[in-house]
Amino acid sequence: xxxxxxxxxxxxxxxxxxxxxxxxxxSIDQIAQxxxxxxxxxNTPILVVITLYGGNDGLNTVIxxxxxxxxxxxxxxxxxxxxxxxxxxxxxxxxxMKGLKAxxxxxxxxIIRGVGYPNSDHSxxxxxxxxxxxxxxxxxxxxxxxxWVDSQSEDPMLAISLGSVLPPMLAGAKRxxxxxxxxxxxxxxxxxxxxxxxxxxxxxxxxxxxxxAATSMRNxxxxxxxxxxxxxxxxxxxxxxxxxxxxxxxxxSNLAQQLDVVAKLIxxxxxxxxxxxxxxxxDTHANEANAQAELLGVVSDSLSxxxxxxxxxxxxNDVTIMVYSxxxxxxxxxxxxGTDHGTSGPMFVxxxxxxxxxxxxxxxxxxxxxxxxxxxxxxRDVYATVIEKVLKSPVGPTLGSWAGRVNCLN
Amino acid sequence: MDAKRLETSRLFHRFGFGPRPGEYAQAIKDGVDAxxxxxxxxxxxxxxxxxxxxxNITNLGPRPAPNTKEIVPxxxxxxxxxxxMTMWWLDRMALSDHGLTERMTWFWHGHWATSxxxxxxxxxxxxxxxxxxxxxxGNFKTMSxxxxxxxxxxxxxxxxxxxxxxxxxxxxxxxxxLFVLGVDRYSEDDVKAAARALTGYQVVRSSGAxxxxxxxxxxxxxxxxxxxxxxxxxxxxxxxVARDDNATFIAERLWYRFISSTESMPTTFSAKGAFAxxxxxxxxxxxxxxxxxRDEKNDLVKAPVEWFISACxxxxxxxxxxxxxxxxxxxxxxxxxxxxxxxxxxxxxxxEAWLSSATAQYRIAxxxxxxxxxxxxxxxxxxxxxxxxxxxxxxxxxxxxxxxQAALRDSLNDPAQFALLALCSPEYIVSA
Numbered sequence: 001x002x003x004x005x006x007x008x009x010x011x012x013x014x015x016x017x018x019x020x021x022x023x024x025x026x027s028i029d030q031i032a033q034x035x036x037x038x039x040x041x042x043n044t045p046i047l048v049v050i051t052l053y054g055g056n057d058g059l060n061t062v063i064x065x066x067x068x069x070x071x072x073x074x075x076x077x078x079x080x081x082x083x084x085x086x087x088x089x090x091x092x093x094x095x096x097m098k099g100l101k102a103x104x105x106x107x108x109x110x111i112i113r114g115v116g117y118p119n120s121d122h123s124x125x126x127x128x129x130x131x132x133x134x135x136x137x138x139x140x141x142x143x144x145x146x147x148w149v150d151s152q153s154e155d156p157m158l159a160i161s162l163g164s165v166l167p168p169m170l171a172g173a174k175r176x177x178x179x180x181x182x183x184x185x186x187x188x189x190x191x192x193x194x195x196x197x198x199x200x201x202x203x204x205x206x207x208x209x210x211x212x213a214a215t216s217m218r219n220x221x222x223x224x225x226x227x228x229x230x231x232x233x234x235x236x237x238x239x240x241x242x243x244x245x246x247x248x249x250x251x252x253s254n255l256a257q258q259l260d261v262v263a264k265l266i267x268x269x270x271x272x273x274x275x276x277x278x279x280x281x282x283d284t285h286a287n288e289a290n291a292q293a294e295l296l297g298v299v300s301d302s303l304s305x306x307x308x309x310x311x312x313x314x315x316x317n318d319v320t321i322m323v324y325s326x327x328x329x330x331x332x333x334x335x336x337x338g339t340d341h342g343t344s345g346p347m348f349v350x351x352x353x354x355x356x357x358x359x360x361x362x363x364x365x366x367x368x369x370x371x372x373x374x375x376x377x378x379x380r381d382v383y384a385t386v387i388e389k390v391l392k393s394p395v396g397p398t399l400g401s402w403a404g405r406v407n408c409l410n
Numbered sequence: 411m412d413a414k415r416l417e418t419s420r421l422f423h424r425f426g427f428g429p430r431p432g433e434y435a436q437a438i439k440d441g442v443d444a445x446x447x448x449x450x451x452x453x454x455x456x457x458x459x460x461x462x463x464x465x466n467i468t469n470l471g472p473r474p475a476p477n478t479k480e481i482v483p484x485x486x487x488x489x490x491x492x493x494x495m496t497m498w499w500l501d502r503m504a505l506s507d508h509g510l511t512e513r514m515t516w517f518w519h520g521h522w523a524t525s526x527x528x529x530x531x532x533x534x535x536x537x538x539x540x541x542x543x544x545x546x547x548g549n550f551k552t553m554s555x556x557x558x559x560x561x562x563x564x565x566x567x568x569x570x571x572x573x574x575x576x577x578x579x580x581x582x583x584x585x586x587x588l589f590v591l592g593v594d595r596y597s598e599d600d601v602k603a604a605a606r607a608l609t610g611y612q613v614v615r616s617s618g619a620x621x622x623x624x625x626x627x628x629x630x631x632x633x634x635x636x637x638x639x640x641x642x643x644x645x646x647x648x649x650x651v652a653r654d655d656n657a658t659f660i661a662e663r664l665w666y667r668f669i670s671s672t673e674s675m676p677t678t679f680s681a682k683g684a685f686a687x688x689x690x691x692x693x694x695x696x697x698x699x700x701x702x703x704r705d706e707k708n709d710l711v712k713a714p715v716e717w718f719i720s721a722c723x724x725x726x727x728x729x730x731x732x733x734x735x736x737x738x739x740x741x742x743x744x745x746x747x748x749x750x751x752x753x754x755x756x757x758x759x760x761x762e763a764w765l766s767s768a769t770a771q772y773r774i775a776x777x778x779x780x781x782x783x784x785x786x787x788x789x790x791x792x793x794x795x796x797x798x799x800x801x802x803x804x805x806x807x808x809x810x811x812x813x814x815q816a817a818l819r820d821s822l823n824d825p826a827q828f829a830l831l832a833l834c835s836p837e838y839i840v841s842a
Contacts, residue, residue, distance in 0.1 A: 122598055123587055125756060179766065188774055191820075195831055196774065198817040205811065206836065207709050209672065212762050213836035214813075217770040285568045285580045335576020336568055341583070370598065 026156060026178045028261070031270050034157045039269025043318060045353070045390045046266060048275045048306075049145070050255070050323040051167065052299070054282030055124060057292055058328035058345030058373075062111055065092045069365035074333035077288050087111070091362065096297035099304030100348070107356030108307070109348060110408035114363040114376030116344035120327060124283070124341070128326040132169035134380055134399060144383055144398050145274055146172035151397040159274035160265075162258040167276055177274065180261070255279040256302040263309040266319065273391060282325060286336040299323070303350060320351035320390045320409065324379065330371055343372040347382055353389075353410045360406065381406050415808040416842060417442050417704055421449050422806045423712065423841045424668050425698060426509020428720025431788035434806040450510060450698055452547065458507035465494035467536045469617040491532035492750065493735060499539065499749050500729035500738075503715075504722040514546035514694070515539065516715070516749075517667055522557050522589060523752035524566045534562035534618025535750050547691040550660060551651045554590060558608075558643045561618025567755065570613040573626040577605035584755050590650040592659035596635060603634045607641035657685045664697055670708040671760035710841045711764050714745035714773075721777065721833050724805050725784035732783055741779065744772040765839070777833045778826075786825050794822055801828070807837045 040046070064070045065081045066089065084092035085101040091111075093101050103109050117136035121127045130136040134144035142150075149159050150172035159170050159177030170177030188196050200218035202211045258277040265272065279299060284292050303321065310316040328345030344363055360377035367374065381404035384395045389409035395402060418437050422429045426449060429437070437445040470488055474480035503512045519542060526535045538560050545553035557563050564570055564581065572578035582604030586596045596604075610627025613620055622643075631638050634649065641649070650656060661682035665675040684696035702708055712720065718741075722729055732738050742748045746769070752758055792800045798818045802810050810818065814835045821828040832838060 122583070122601065123593055124754075126593060191824075192827055192830070195817045195820055195827065196834070198820070199814060199831055199835055201813045203811045203813050207707070207840070207842070209709050209711055209761060209765070209840045210811075210836040210842070212765045213711070213839045216765040217774075217834070285578060286571055333576075334571075334578045335573060336571030336578050338568070338571075338578075340579040370602075 026160065026180045028180065028265075031157060031160070031180065031265055031272070032268060035265065035268040035270040038271055040271045040273070042314065044273065045392065046273055046275070046315065046319045047386060047390045048259075048262060048277065048319060048321045049169070050299070050303075050321060051169075051276070051278040052282050052295075052323065052325035053124075053128070053278060053280040054284075054325070055127075055327045055329055055341055056282040056295075056325035056345060057284060057288065057339055058325075058342075059331065060288070060292055061094050061097075061296060062087075062113065062346045063092045063094065064090060064362065064365065066090050067365055073331045073365065074339070076333050076335075076337045077339070088358070091358070094293060094296045096293040097300035099300040100350075101300075103304060103307060103350060104356060108352060108354055109350050109356050110354045110406075111358050112347040112349065112377055112382055112406055112408065113358060113360040114344045114374060115324070115347045115360065115379050115382065116327065116375035117378055117380075118375065120343035120372065120375065122327070122341040124326060127341075129168060131324065131326050131379060132167060134383055141171070142173050143167070143169035143171045143176075145276075146170050146176050147398045148172075148274075148387065148391060148393060149177055150174050151393065155271065157271045159276070160270075160272050161276035162261060163278070167278070170274075170276060177276070255298055256305060259302050259306040260309070263306055263313075266310070266315055267313040284329070284338050285334065285340060286338040288333075288338040307350070317352045320349065320353055320386070322382070322386060323348040323350070324382075328373060331365060331368055331373060332371060343369075344375040344377075345373075347379070349382070349386075349408050355408055355410060357408075359408050377406065378404055380404060385409060411706060411808055411842065413704060414438065414442055416706065418445055419806050419808045420703055420841060421446055421698065422509075423716070423720060424513075424710065425449050425694075426513055427503050427716060428509075428723050429806040430723050431726070431791075431804055435803040438803075446698055449508075450695055452510055453508055456507050456511075458505045459502055459511075462498060462501045462505055465491065465498045465532075465536070467491050467495060467532050469533055470531060471616050488530060488532070492526055492535075493739070495532045495536050495539075496739065496749050497730035497735055500715075500719065503719045504727070504729055510694075511543065511546060514690070515543040517664075518542040518546055518553070519749065520667070520752060520757035521663060522560075522563060523755050523757035524560075524562045525752055525754075526750040528566055529562055529615065529618075531616050531618075533616065534560075534565065534613075537618045538562040539750075545690075547694065548689075550656070550685070550688040550690055551648060553690070554647045554651050555644050557589070558585075558647045559620050561613045561615075561620045564611050564620055565613045565615055565618070569608060569611045570615075572605060572609050572611070574606075574609050574628045577602075577609050577628065579605040581605070582608050585647075586650065588756060590647070590659065591653065591655045592662065595655045595659070600634050603632045604646060606630075606632050607634065607646040608643045611643065651688060656688075657682050660685055660693065664693060665702075666760065668694075668697055668710075669700075669702045670710060673708060676702075706842075711761050712839060712841055713758060713760070713764060714742060714747040714769075715749060717773070717833075717839065718742065718745075718776070718780075720806075721780055724788065724833075725780060725786070725829070726788065727780060727784055732780070737779070741772065741776040745769055745776065770834075773839070774830065774834055777830045781826050781829050781833075784829075786829055789829055790825050797822060797828070801832055802837075805832060805838055807832075807835075808842050810835070810837055 063079055063084050065084045071078045083095045086092040117130055132143050133140050145159055152158055154175060156178045161167055161170055161177055161179050166179045196217055200214045202214045262275045281295055310319055324347045325345055327342055329339035329342040334340050363373035363376055380399055380402050384399050384402050385405045387393050387395050387398055474484050506512050524538060529535055541556050541560055545556055567581035567584055568578045569581045579601055583601045587593050606628040610623050611620055612623050629640050631640050661679055662675050664681050665679055680696040680700045681693040685693040739748060747758055788804055798815050814837055817831045818828055821831055
């Protein structure tokens with residue numbers, strides 16, 4: 001599988017994982033209105049989840065640049081020690097991640113190594129479903145943050161995903177997060193609008209799908225008529241920001257643009273505690289080096305730009321970012337200047353409340369399991385930590401009695 | 411709901427791309443059995459399809475070097491050929507007198523989902539499309555072998571890079587997970603073994619020509635699903651297709667796309683047994699006759715291309731003649747579905763994925779654009795006094811809800827708005 005763009009991958013995964021109810025779709029006007037009417041109280045922590053679709057090659061992201069096995073396993077696609085960005089004596093960041101390296105130097109980045117789950121699944125769709133539902137052993141229909149949404153009082157602004165399709169991660173049993181399409185909606189006016197509203201009434205006899213079809217149109221019209229000045233203003237800009245032209249991974253995979261919108265809405269006071277953004281294209285079976293470096297550059301530049309934007313607001317200390325992908329890739333290159341699907345990979349947790357440094361054990365390149373890295377940290381350890389420390393919620397409703405934690409957050 | 415109207419509607423919208431004006435009312439008179447037989451019997455010739463002129467797809471050869479004067483005309487021609495090919499297929503869907511062949515080709519395109527985004531060249535995609543059409547109601551064993559030898563699929567899944575020294579797992583995995591067996595019906599060791607069996611293919615990207623290079627092939631004995639023997643790509647295909655899981659999987663995929671993407675397939679679904687000899691036509695026939703076709707709970711959301719083509723047929727429009735084709739492709743892209751460009755090897759999603767407010771908005775704009783280019787003669791031919799109810803026949807809808815009737819009644823003096831509301835109604839977006 002190739003050219004997995006964010007929007008399109010989501011369309012598939014959300015089809016594969018049953019979403020409880022049709023996801024509410026928000027307009028940017030609605031969120032802006034809510035930001036004005038009932039802004040998120042100051043100092044409320046906010047989680048931003050970044051999903052890298054396609055299986056990011058962890059070994060070329062956080063690189064064991066002094067390990068000879070790294071070089072002998074993947075001679076075509078290893079990075080020279082001279083080119084990488086060393087973090088300590090053994091590990092270094094991909095040369096494209098200068099922005100992230102600067103944040104690391106400021107102790108704002110936790111790198112959790114060897115993250116995965118038991119009995120790794122090498123299918124994109126299955127593995128992403130396991131990460132997003134946080135239920136690796138058994139397929140379930142709700143996402144981990146969807147269950148958290150279920151445990152909170154009802155608010156369509158509580159958890160928002162950028163893009164028109166909701167990721168399974170935000171699907172709950174009773175409620176789910178909302179989706180915010182990029183690009184404005186053009187709403188019919190006049191008598192056509194009146195009749196469209198008539199068409200969008202859910203009838204008693206409607207099947208679930210017919211009702212969803214009607215609802216999808218109704219949501220179009222449930223938007224405040226007031227255009228909010230918040231939206232007209234540019235995203236907050238700090239003078240020391242690096243300039244970036246954003247993502248190159250496909251038309252609608254622009255991570256920088258998504259994060260710009262998030263920064264703008266956080267700054268405006270949107271009553272939103274969870275944001276979900278994503279980037280696709282990490283399925284590098286062939287000609288990996290350039291493709292992955294370009295994508296990691298986008299991730300790194302977008303992150304430092306986003307952190308810079310937040311610096312100009314009152315909420316810079318409130319935001320914590322979590323970055324993950326559905327699996328890492330095979331240790332050995334596959335001969336097509338690429339790598340096949342693997343197992344564990346690093347996760348990043350970034351923010352002013354983060355205790356910068358390494359967590360979890362770096363998987364050995366010597367002791368592989370069928371050519372794959374060991375899993376040294378279960379992703380649920382990270383989720384549980386984030387739920388407690390960022391979302392200030394008990395873990396139970398989301399992850400049951402899961403006991404593991406990663407001590408990376410103040 | 412009237413059982414006869416429901417089943418007739420499903421036959422038109424699921425085994426074709428919807429009725430032309432008049433066909434649904436006639437079919438109700440003819441009865442369900444006669445309609446089913448008619449819609450499932452592919453005629454020897456199709457005058458409507460024959461009118462669609464095949465695009466001139468050529469082998470454009472290797473890409474010229476960057477910054478040369480050859481690169482610009484090359485890139486323009488490459489894009490032009492992809493667009494011509496896409497318009498040609500949409501025209502075949504809209505203009506064929508008999509819908510089943512294109513409908514099945516469309517189904518298999520989503521099954522062996524290959525994207526021109528990676529190939530770039532039209533020719534390999536065009537060849538694959540013709541292979542799918544030639545086999546769309548034939549034998550699955552033959553189809554699967556043909557796809558192993560298909561340049562577009564091989565290139566899409568990195569088959570040309572997979573060698574004895576360095577097998578690439580992409581094609582082997584998807585062959586088992588998405589094309590022949592279904593997920594969890596094999597182990598990770600089987601994926602690695604299948605990758606070895608599939609080594610040795612080479613592809614000319616610009617033409618899709620496939621050659622087999624024995625020197626790059628792993629000819630040693632390989633253990634796949636408990637059987638140890640030397641395999642080639644073709645014998646691997648035969649071996650996987652012969653497994654019981656293949657019949658289960660293809661029946662599941664047919665169920666998901668033709669019967670219900672929200673209800674799970676019952677074990678009694680007759681398409682599975684009918685597929686015993688891997689005869690696709692037999693499975694499709696069994697499915698069309700299955701009791702599930704009469705069960706009200708098996709409704710299905712029309713994918714955007716299906717919705718668009720059925721609207722073209724109702725409005726008397728030819729896709730390639732719409733102004734402009736680029737605008738058309740833009741609308742399809744906004745709705746998330748363009749032929750030859752599936753989101754990934756898993757194909758397109760189904761059900762609620764097509765029902766966001768964003769798609770509702772684009773669908774309204776798209777429908778308004780189409781209606782502007784139609785004379786709406788089929789609609790205005792219906793006397794105003796009976797237009798609200800009879801317009802259901804025009805579109806092949808079993809029945810309008812009271813809600814939709816009210817909206818249509820308010821629009822009787824505005825045929826364009828009437829048509830737009832009908833095409834964007836829940837009853838037309840969803841195949842009841």
